[in-house]
Amino acid sequence: MMKTFCGRTNPTSGALDWVESEEDYHQEIARSCYADMLHDHDRNEKYYQGIRAAVARLKARDERVVVLDIGTGTGLLSMMAITAGADFSYAVEVFKPMAEAAQCIIQKNGFSDKIKIINKHSTDVTVGPDGDMQEKANLLITELFDTELIGEGALPSYEHAHQNLVQEGCEAVPHRATVYAQLVESELLWSWAQLQSMEVEGARLVPPPAIGHCAGAHSVCDIQLSQVPPACFTPLSPLCTMFSVDFSKPVSSASQSHSSKFVAQSGGRAQVVLSWWDLDMDPSGTIVCTMAPSWMYPQPTMAPWRDHWMQSVYFLPVESQVAPGDELSLTVCHDDYSLWYSLQSLSQKEVQSESPPSRPCCTCQAHLVWTRPRFGELNDRRRTESYVSALRNVLSEDSVCLSVSDGSLLPVFARMLGAKKVFSLENSRMSKKVIEQVLEANSMTGGVELLEIRPEQLSSQDVGEEQISILMGEPFFSSSLLPWHSLSFWYRRTAVAGLLRPSVTILPCSASLHMVAVEFQDLWRIRAPCGTCEGFDVTPMDEMVQRSLDFRESREAEPHPLWEYPCRALTQSAAVMTFDFTRCVPQQPISSQGSLPFIRNGRCHGVALWMEMHLTDDITVSAGLTRPITEQGDCEWTRHRKQGVYFFRSPWESSGDGRTAVSYSFTFEPSLGDIKMDFSQCTSVSD
Structure with a gap:
């Protein structure tokens, strides 16, 4: 067994710690x-x-x-x-x-x-x-x-x-690979690329010009495109064949560009390129392995599921208006490791230089501070309305606010709603600069003070001897991986306790951890045992490697964006732990035990876990389910955050009659900022 060092988020500080792991390489x-x-x-x-x-x-x-x-x-x-x-x-x-x-x-x-x-x-x-x-x-x-x-x-x-x-x-x-692309308009996907304007109490918050003019991050956005319904985008082009690589002949890694001309099939805003590829396993192209999303199949349910290869979303440097019948050229460029796309009208292309467009590069820094899901979260109007409503309920003209989230717009909202003074702790100089741009674009530089300082270092001099009347957070922290890592807010709240008024308002005032036992449509495959490969008489996994894949002995959850991975609830969802932010972090562990009866039949692969933030007594923001579970057990998950998934070693069969249940045990360890958990199948208490 060899010791390794693993990066783990420390919820107590919000930092990434490198810890020595006793696990051998089977975990890798x-x-x-x-x-x-x-x-x-x-x-x-x-x-x-x-x-x-x-x-x-x-x-x-x-x-x-x-x-x-x-x-x-x-x-x-x-x-x-x-x-x-x-x-x-x-x-x-x-x-x-x-x-x-x-x-x-x-x-x-x-x-x-x-x-x-x-x-x-x-x-x-x-x-x-x-x-x-x-x-x-x-x-x-x-x-x-x-x-x-x-x-x-x-x-x-x-x-x-x-x-x-x-x-x-x-x-x-394979003999050959072919890359395909389609130009689309999509409000949903474009919200992952640019900060959009929003209404706050009748006033308009506008994005900084630098962000609007920025080409964005160059890295690919890879997702399960099958989970983005065709209703969420409008195709502006046919499916274009961009380029092919023949692997049986010498291949060049030099930068290249390829263009595909087409006539726009509908009008709209050219914003996003959807892309995937095929593999021809033989020269004649009769044996084809395609990465096309399920909605490209005549029978979508027949599409193979895979997570190691998905589909790609590319955001154009700027959106442009396209009319039906426009003659356009879509260009893909690549170096030895990445692709990027650009769009030109044929008339523009004739007068432009022959040099291919350079790779997009973020110049505004916002695309380096905010991930694509984070952009989507900031652009979520319903979510914004929840935070604005909560702030409106607690703010007064003499409110002194302190925000302890990373790269948050809450300080901006508080100032727009009339707070006397707003302080915001930023985790990095880059994050501070991005929020400064937002304030400057909205002529609010005088009302919000951004402090690049850690909570435990904050003193009364930093806040002008003011006592904080409202401590707020979304909470969002860039280092968070698992849902309960957002409890970093609790530790930050505790670190600044000496600066708070006795009657301080904490927003959110509390949080709850929720769980539901689920049957995954496909995600179970990534942790399922591997025996003999179907149609091929060898065993690709021996006992050692099988033990590697059976890592669940470590009793840990892992983060997954469940909106990309459909699942069915086999139990009701329930709040299994609560955290009171109006009090400081306790010194003693918090434990919770209970059970959830199986109310639907199926194969239970594990448990989905998420946090809900209670901004006030009657306003809650969920980082998990976005609506109640349907009668059939269908779940709809937020696209903005990853949920925790705890896979069982092997599936549990559920008859759905309530006779069996998932028994759970959770323990929050304040010294670690982590939650230990255990699950077992038991006879339902109600039986």
Whole structure:
């Protein structure tokens, strides 16, 4: 067992701490996407079909089949190749824990004499009598792709392989990749890219010009696009074929651009590009593995589910108006690791220079401070109305407010509502600058004082000897991962207790932790045991690796944006812990126990957990469910925050008659700022 250092959010301080972990590398494997890939039967089947066809073509030419498998993972694709008749495979895996696991797997399945694991990056592999490979390969098999296709360095790896590791005219599986894109207008998606104007008590809060003119962050927004209904966007273009890469021929990692001309099929605001890709596993394109979202299928329910490859959303640098019939050109550019898009009318394109658009870069800093879900949260009108209503209820003309959230607009709202003075603690200089821009754009620089200081360092001199009458927070903290990390607000409230008036108003006044037992439609696959792959007679998981994937022994929840992962509630939802922010953080642990009867039949994969903030006695903001669970158990989750998911080691069967229940135990440890939890299946108390 080796010790490792892991980054963990410290809720008591809001900082990221590096802690020594006693867990061995099995945990590293468990938290990767290997289980998801091994459960992707469509992917496995298409790869196996392509490999068998490629081996057959080489054998038909009387060639000895030598495989180079880059990014072998568990060794599955190499084992497929040997089973299909290949003579030998060099399986390259740079991630040491996975390379060691792959060695055990191929040994267990009897392939040790025909597969060599090479624990290196493929660009460091050598060929020759004393090299890692004795000879160059004539069959190149790879799984180097991410949601953006090239984000894991596929192009440099292919370029090096063709120059150094494979024969000229080799076969490749996959043979070809093709990238597709569609231009759309979408109020929902665009809200993730730009801060929008909003109404506050009859006054308009406008975004700073610098944010509106900024091209935004260059990184891809990868999501389960199948969960964005077609009603949420308007297609302005047909589906465009942007470019293809033939992996059987030399590949260049140099920056390139490709354009697709089209006639606008409808009018609207050109804002967003939806993109995905296909893999042709054979030269004829008869074996295709597509990443298209489910609504592109004639029968959406037949679309394969996968989480290791999703779809991409790209935001144009600026939105532009498009009329039906406009002749346009959509351009995609890429370097060796990322893609970006731009739009031109054909008349504009003729007079513009031939140099491709440069990669978008944030110049306003807001896109570095706020994530895309955070932009969506700030633009959520209903949520804004809740905070404004709560502030209106507690503010008076002599109110002195202190905000302890990260990059929050609450100080701006408080000033607009007439607070005498507003102080705001900002976690970074960059965050402070962004809020300063908002204040300047709305001519409010004199009423809000931004302090780049930690709560425990705040003194009465910093707030002008004023006593704080309203302490507020959303609460949002950029370092938070799990829902209860928002309890950092409680610790900050405690740190500044000496500066608060005896009659201080705390907003939110309390919070509650909620849970519901659920059956996931697909998310369960990422933590499900992996046995024999369907349609292929090898076991990709041996006992060691299976233990890796069964990481739930650690009794920890993990964060997931559940709006992307449909689930069905098998119990009622319930508040299982409450936290009173009007008091300081207690020194002793807080515990809660109980049970929730199963009221619907199904397979219970685990528990969903979220926080609800009670701004006042009658105004609550949920970071989980956005509406009551339906009679069928359907859940609707906020798109702005991740929820906690605690997976059970194996699914529990529920008959839905209330005879069995989920028994829970929660303990909040004030010294750690964390919540320990345990669940078990029991006979319902009501039985």
